[in-house]
Amino acid sequence: MKNGVLLVLGISILGVLGCSLPYSQVPNGSGSALPSDAIRDVFRPPNAVFTFQTLLPVELALDVELYDSTGGATRSLAGAVIIATLRDIPGNVVYAGRVADGHLSARVMLPSAPEDIELTLQSEGFADRVVRIRDMVCYSEVNRTMGLLSQGDGARAVDPLLADSDGDLVPDVYDAFPEDPQSAFAYKIPADGNLTVAYEDLYGLAQAGDADYNDFIAEYSITEVTNGLNELHRIEVTAEETVKLAGYNHRFGIRIDGFEGSASLTGSYIDQYGNSVSMDRTETSWANIDLFKQSGAALHKQASFVLEFDTAQSSAVDRPPYNPYLYVLNTGQEIHLMGEQDLSGVSHSYQDGEGFPWGLLVPLKWTPPAEAQRIELHYPRFANWRQSFGAKHTDWYLHYDDPYVPPPDDIVAEESQVTASAAQESNPRLGSDSMGDLVVYTSQALQADGSYIGDILFQRYDSATKAWGSPVLISGSATDDKFNDVSGSRIVYTAFDSPTSALGQLMLYDIAQGTTVLVMPGADTFREVRIDGDVVVWTQGQNGSTRILYRDLNWAAGVTVTLGGPTPAASNVEIGSRYIVWERAGDGQKDIVGYDRLTGAWISVSADPALVERLPTTSGNWVAWQAEDASGSTTIRLANLAVKPVSSFAAVDDGSNVARPCVAGDLVAFESAAGGNLDIYLYRISDGRIFQVTPDTADQFLVNLYGDQAAYVDLRGTSLEVYASTFWLPPAE
Structure with missing residues (x-):
């Protein structure tokens, strides 16, 4: 489940180097005819300065290509109407825009609590693409090249019969304002429309507030309306004063900085007597918009405004949550969110002497602490968030009276049975596609002649590795199918002519399309x-x-490149995002060899003459394998190929029979007979700790690792079955 990188094999072949996403769905093309998506997503770096933000920007950069129905030749993008929409899981629109000339660039504002976001691409005459981006806010940039597949030879992305009443380049079917040429898309920020801003009002008088954040609280919602060029046409805001427990009175408003030209401001505010008063004026370059003139007269009252730009804004305008401010009438002090300027454009800390902000924004309707009860009392994870400088517990505001309980100083694993049949199920391989997580496996049924015929199936499961729905058979009954693997929506396997035949064909099944094709023509x-x-x-x-x-x-x-063999023989190949590794026979032993997909270099990973080294596996820069000495004792060895010269070390050497490692990220799964039967264990590379996943007295083996999930074969019944576990580990030491 990694992205493709550049391969150099004596010829120049263009590829894309992207980040590996072991915990996330990596969307390939929606069908076997489409090239895989090029993914260049960038993980969000640690905060250089922590400003208590809970609404975070994600840069969205999309390049979209159109393909004919075979996935071969690309279609012209001239005049193409392609619409991109981001939605949260409840279906609220996070962002919508037009992909102009195959490219879209936008800044998307998301709540800091991790949440999956679905990206939909639509174009007339082409099959829709829907891709789930796991925990999108964890990235500072989502940068992808994606394809759309024609639904027929006559399909086109520009259809003269597709009505565009206002001529804004967005057809009516996609246009939220089909009769308004200046407006095409509308979306709330955040998607469910709720923001809460809370203040401590002793700024300028005391070293610190009492951190109950209930002196003044307002809720406000933001809707941004853009035109057919994805430029910002207007901002709509509605606000309500919801809490005032302070003795002081305040003026509350929102400042919008940095737009080009002028804008008309209309709406209404609540005056010092509690009356709603209309406003209608022109603002230039920036706008200070008072919404509640006197907090004592505005409790539970609403104000609103529309800021409509004379010239649609492309990038200069301030981004949500803008700059909400509180002016304390009794003291003459302004209070803003950390990192914002005051109304005259001067920067201040807005952080108290104890390290707390004087103003705090949360992206939902918020239940505040009671008077004189510090925020950590009812939101105990706020302390974890603050102490980690925003790196951890970014969803603290979702956990009212729900303290974080650290996991015990040992592994916690939740196991589920994936298969249950009379057949022998084995070779589980974990992955995910646009529909969610899945495990692919081989099921071998006993035949009348005593032989076993294999079929390939996949089973979907939830985040706790509990199977849902029925297993899906993807291979034919006329062949003996085995050696399966999965990446995105693609499953590969070997289809042998019969259980006794060494001849077979390499097959590729695409889940999204429901189609099977040959990887290579002919049998071998x-x-x-x-x-x-x-x-x-x-x-x-x-x-x-x-x-x-x-x-x-x-x-x-039929085009291939030979990486290793036949002299000496090479076998047991595995592939990762950077490296391909295999075992090489020679001199009565076996060694580990690798190939770097980025540089095109072959690597001697390990060639210890005293060891028989087999069954390599790779993830990122790491390679793990099984090594056996002359006495028959086995160890699990590791090498980091980014460190030159390459050297290895025995990661697991407990005197038992350890075998068949599988590396993923910081973890290596393996099977061990240390307890008298085969169990699944984890070795954590960063601190060298070992955790037991399966304590059952039956044998578990053939483990496959994917993020925080492991699938394996289990022999606690009368036949081999596939089980899976979701595990939680204590923090690394």
Whole structure:
């Protein structure tokens, strides 16, 4: 489940280097005909200065390409109408805009609590794309190249019959204002429309407030309306004063900075007598908009305004939550959110002597602490958030009277049975597509002649690895299918002619399309096959002369590159986001070899003459494998290929039979007989700790690791079944 990177194999082949997303869905093209998406997302860096923000910007950069129905030739983007929409899981619109000439650039504001966001691409005559971006706020930039697939040879993205009543380049079917040429899209920020701003009002008089954040509280909602060029046309704000427990009185408003030209301001405010008064004026470059003139007269009353720009804004305008301010009438002091300027444009700290902000914004309707009760009393995770400088517990405001309970100083694992049949199920491989998480596995049914015929199935499961829905059979009944793997919506496997035949074909099934195609034409002696994005690698050849082959699915049919073998023989290949690794036979032993997809270099990972080294696996820069010495004792060894010269160390050497590692991120899963039977364990690279995942007395083996989930084969019943566990580990030491 990683992104493709550049491959150099004596010829120049263009690729994209993106970040690996082991915990997130990595969306490939929506069908086998589409190239995989190029993903260049950037994780949000640590806060250089922590300003208590709970509404965070994510830069969105999309490039969209149109393909014919075969996924081959690209269609012209000239005049194409492509609409991109972001929605939260309840379906609220987070952002909407037009992809002009195949490109869209926007800044999206999201609450700091991690949440999945769905990106939809639509264009007339092309199949819709829906991609889920896991925890989108965890990225500072979502940068992707994606494709749309034509629904037929006659399909086009520009349809003269598609009505555009106001001529703003957005057809009526997508236009929120089909009769207004200056308005096309509208979305609330945040998507559910709720912001709360709370203040301590002793700023300038005391070193610190009492941190109950209830001296003055207002709720306000923001709607931004953009035109067909994705430029900001107007801002609509509605506010209500909800709490006033202070003895002082205040004036509350919102400042909007940095727009070009002038703008008309209309709406109404609450005056010092509690009356609603209309406003209608012109603002230039910036606007200070008083909404409540005197807080003592405005409790539970509403004010609103519309700021409509004479010239639509492209980038200069201030972004939500803008600059809400509180002017304390009794003291003459202004209070703003940290990082904001006062009404005259001068910067101040707005942080008290104890490190707390004088003003605090949360992106929802908020239940404030009671008078004289500090915020940590009812929102105990606020302290965790503040002490981590915003790096942890970013959802603190969702946990009223719900303290964070650190996990015990050991692993907590929740196990579920994935399969339950009379067949023998094995080789589980975890992944995710646009519909969610899934596990692919081989099911071998006993035949009348005593042989077993394998089929490939996948089963969807939830975040607790509990299966939902029915397993889906993807392979044919006429072949013996095994050696499955998964990446995004693509599943690969080897289809043998029969249980006794060494001849087979490499198959690729696309979940989104429900189609199966050949990876390579014709039959051969194929073994295991592995996939990452567009790249497929496999073992091929007779015993003693096997070789490792590499194929990019975008290449012409039948084109491959040999990475290793047949002399000496190479086998047991695995692929990661950066490296491809395999074992190489020679001199009565086996060594570990790698290939760097970025640089095109072959790497001798380990060639210890005293060890038989087998079954490598790779993730990021790490390679793990099983090593056996002359006495038959096995260890799990690790090497970081980013460190030169490459050297390895024994990560797990407990004197038991440890075998078949699987590395993912900071973890290595493996099986061990330390307890008398085979169990699944985890080794954490960052601190060297080992955790036992399965304490059952039956055997568990053939583990596959994906983020905080592990799938494995279990023998506690009369047949082999697939089980899975979601686990939680204590913090690294």
